[in-house]
Amino acid sequence: MVAQRQDAWTEEDDLILAEVTLRHIREGSTQLAAFEEVGQRLGRTPAACGFRWNSLVRKKYESAIQIAKAQRNQLKAKKQKRRSAVDNDRVQELSASGTNEELAQETHTSLPQTKQEERALSFDDVIRFLRQQKESYIKMKQVDQLLNQKDEEIKRLREENEQIKQELENIRQEYDTMNEDYQALMRIMERARKLAFLGDEEQDGRISFKMDKNGNLERVE
Numbered sequence: 001m002v003a004q005r006q007d008a009w010t011e012e013d014d015l016i017l018a019e020v021t022l023r024h025i026r027e028g029s030t031q032l033a034a035f036e037e038v039g040q041r042l043g044r045t046p047a048a049c050g051f052r053w054n055s056l057v058r059k060k061y062e063s064a065i066q067i068a069k070a071q072r073n074q075l076k077a078k079k080q081k082r083r084s085a086v087d088n089d090r091v092q093e094l095s096a097s098g099t100n101e102e103l104a105q106e107t108h109t110s111l112p113q114t115k116q117e118e119r120a121l122s123f124d125d126v127i128r129f130l131r132q133q134k135e136s137y138i139k140m141k142q143v144d145q146l147l148n149q150k151d152e153e154i155k156r157l158r159e160e161n162e163q164i165k166q167e168l169e170n171i172r173q174e175y176d177t178m179n180e181d182y183q184a185l186m187r188i189m190e191r192a193r194k195l196a197f198l199g200d201e202e203q204d205g206r207i208s209f210k211m212d213k214n215g216n217l218e219r220v221e
Contacts, residue, residue, distance in 0.1 A: 013042055014057050015130065021053055022061065022126050026068040028076065060137065064129060071126075 017038050024034035035049040042049070058065070 007044075009052055011134075014052070014060075015134065016041060017049060017053055017057055018061050018064070019127060019130055021057075022064055022068045022130070025065060026071045026075070026126065028072050061130075061133065064126070064133065067129065068126065 020038050020041075021031060021034040023029075024031065024037075031050070031053070032046065035046040035053070038044070038049045039046045
């Protein structure tokens with residue numbers, strides 16, 4: 001049994017790396033920040049996390065990356081839209097009371113909570129998606145194993161079929177040889193019968209026969 005390296009990546013490690021990196025992509029952060037966060041959680045260097053992501057994990061989550069980028073753009077658009085709406089509402093409200101200072105303070109304090117609510121909701125969606133991806137990956141591996149087994153079975157049946165064909169060919173050749181021998185024997189017997197019949201007609205009894213190297217009977221005078 002091959003010993004597993006202590007620093008080997010597990011499926012759970014890959015899942016954490018994917019979840020954190022996708023969250024940073026969705027929130028508009030950098031992948032380097034994601035690798036630093038994963039490194040702290042898993043006790044690895046950001047460089048190791050980046051190498052693992054780019055060499056293996058990223059390929060499994062291409063669709064999730066596209067979703068995260070789309071969510072990032074949606075969040076950015078929503079944030080700008082809400083900020084504009086809040087700013088307009090507060091400007092109208094506070095302009096009526098003449099409190100411009102309160103306008104600036106209220107505008108800055110109302111945004112973080114909205115962003116956190118959007119982040120929590122979207123992160124749950126990403127987690128759910130990643131879990132589904134993991135289940136799909138496991139099912140794909142099972143299907144792949146089943147296909148490999150079927151391929152091995154087909155290969156074995158083909159080999160058996162070739163072996164049977166060879167055996168049939170050998171039997172056919174043996175049959176042809178036996179048939180030729182049988183036909184040769186029948187010809188010899190027919191010649192012998194005819195010669196014996198001719199011998200009966202001879203009265204002096206001095207006719208004899210001999211067989212040549214090809215199995216043919218010849219009358220000896």
